[in-house]
Amino acid sequence: MTAALWPLQQAVYARLTGHAPLMALVSGVYDHVPETAQHPYVSIGSITETVDDAHNARGLEATVVLHVWSKYRGYREAAQILAALDAVLDRQPLVVSGYRDVSVSHRTHSEVRDPDPTIRHINVSYRVWLTKA
Numbered sequence: 001m002t003a004a005l006w007p008l009q010q011a012v013y014a015r016l017t018g019h020a021p022l023m024a025l026v027s028g029v030y031d032h033v034p035e036t037a038q039h040p041y042v043s044i045g046s047i048t049e050t051v052d053d054a055h056n057a058r059g060l061e062a063t064v065v066l067h068v069w070s071k072y073r074g075y076r077e078a079a080q081i082l083a084a085l086d087a088v089l090d091r092q093p094l095v096v097s098g099y100r101d102v103s104v105s106h107r108t109h110s111e112v113r114d115p116d117p118t119i120r121h122i123n124v125s126y127r128v129w130l131t132k133a
Contacts, residue, residue: 004060004130005047007097012064013044015088022084025077040070040077042085045123058132060099063107068122075111078122082109089126099130 009031016022016029023029027038045065052061066085070078090106109124 003049004062004096004099005049007099008047008062008064008128008130009044011094011096011102012066012089015092015094016042016085019084019088022081022088025081025084039119040068040072040081042081043067043069052129054131060128060130060132062128062130064126064128066124066126068124070120071118072120075120075122078111078120082122082124085124094128096130098133100133101129101131103129 013029013031022042025040027041029042029044030037031044033041033043043066045067047062047064049060049062052059068078068081068085070081072078086106089104092104094102094104096102105127107125107127109122112121112123114121
């Protein structure tokens with residue numbers, strides 16, 4: 001089975017950057033964070049896939065990890081961005097090139113203490129089920 005890694009990343013990136021309420025909260029969404037990036041922002045982390053075939057269809061279960069980065073004192077801003085991510089991804093339709101029956105759900109999230117005490121960081125993972133078109 002061909003991996004969905006790149007088409008899935010493209011679909012997630014397009015969905016996030018095309019959502020005006022989210023983009024009003026962040027300076028950008030990045031695959032590779034430039035040195036000049038201003039906080040707060042979202043970075044796309046890892047995507048993992050597991051084959052999840054049915055009797056008559058080829059499928060995948062993927063986990064997409066996103067990172068919220070903020071310099072707000074406390075987690076309020078990062079939590080607001082997490083809520084915006086959920087509004088655009090959790091249980092919302094997602095078009096992934098080469099796949100059908102794409103389903104997304106919020107799986108887990110956690111606050112992470114960064115070595116830099118001025119940075120607030122939340123990891124969030126979304127489970128994505130995809131069926132090969």
